[in-house]
Amino acid sequence: MKKDIALIMREILKYSNDLPSVSHNTPFKVLIATVLSQRTKDAATEKAAAKLFSKYPNAKSLAKAPTREVQKLIKGAGFYKTKAARIKEISKAILEQFNGKVPDSRKQLMSLPGVGSKTSACTVVYAFGKPAICVDVHVHRISNRIGIVDTKKPDETEAELNKIIPKKYWLSINHSMVRFGQETCRPRNPKHQECALQKQCDFFNRKGKWAQS
Ligand code: SF4
Numbered sequence: 001m002k003k004d005i006a007l008i009m010r011e012i013l014k015y016s017n018d019l020p021s022v023s024h025n026t027p028f029k030v031l032i033a034t035v036l037s038q039r040t041k042d043a044a045t046e047k048a049a050a051k052l053f054s055k056y057p058n059a060k061s062l063a064k065a066p067t068r069e070v071q072k073l074i075k076g077a078g079f080y081k082t083k084a085a086r087i088k089e090i091s092k093a094i095l096e097q098f099n100g101k102v103p104d105s106r107k108q109l110m111s112l113p114g115v116g117s118k119t120s121a122c123t124v125v126y127a128f129g130k131p132a133i134c135v136d137v138h139v140h141r142i143s144n145r146i147g148i149v150d151t152k153k154p155d156e157t158e159a160e161l162n163k164i165i166p167k168k169y170w171l172s173i174n175h176s177m178v179r180f181g182q183e184t185c186r187p188r189n190p191k192h193q194e195c196a197l198q199k200q201c202d203f204f205n206r207k208g209k210w211a212q213s
Helices: 005-013 027-036 042-055 059-064 067-077 080-098 117-128 137-146 154-164 167-183
Strands: none
Touching (some): 005 167, 027 080, 027 117, 067 080, 137 154
16 A cells, blocks of 8 residues: 555654754753663663763763763663763764864764764754654654555665655654654554554554564
8 A cells, every 4th residue: 555655744743743942952962862862761861861961061071071980870871881982982073073063964973983874863853953864763663664664774764764754844753753652653552543544554454574463
């Protein structure tokens, strides 16, 4: 069945009409929190980020911070040793290569140590309000469940979504899919009965490799 992208987006956007706020945090905090969020639940990321930024709120302070202390502050985020090393490297690179200012282009962001497609997209969206499709676990899961993409990795999902999702939705898609994924299309026990996308959804209709067994 051909997917009705406009209908799918209309339903998903109902979960969050607001465009993401760009004034809530500094670009540095958005970038570092996105690194902390890798393979970590939202609540644990928020806690670790709050602890870290209460002591080291910018690139200058974090670049100089003792590694052990950084590890201790972000321990709740998982993979904390790797992440501590990574966020210190990023802070140093921002200081040395960008005068302490987080760049607003994806190309420049991806020149920072360990910053890939997802982190750069999330940063331009949430720190600078620039359109990009930020593919986190929710966007990857939901896009494959519905069947608008058929991919294994988030980077592949982003490339496919870039082709089929009109640009006017890019800024909101992550924000609204995250809400949809937390409230209805949950990782476990999705609430199919509350979902307006049943007819569009391969997972619900038991089609495709992402379908339920
Ligand atoms: S029908 Fe179920 S699996 Fe499909 S999008 Fe809705 S909640 Fe998710």
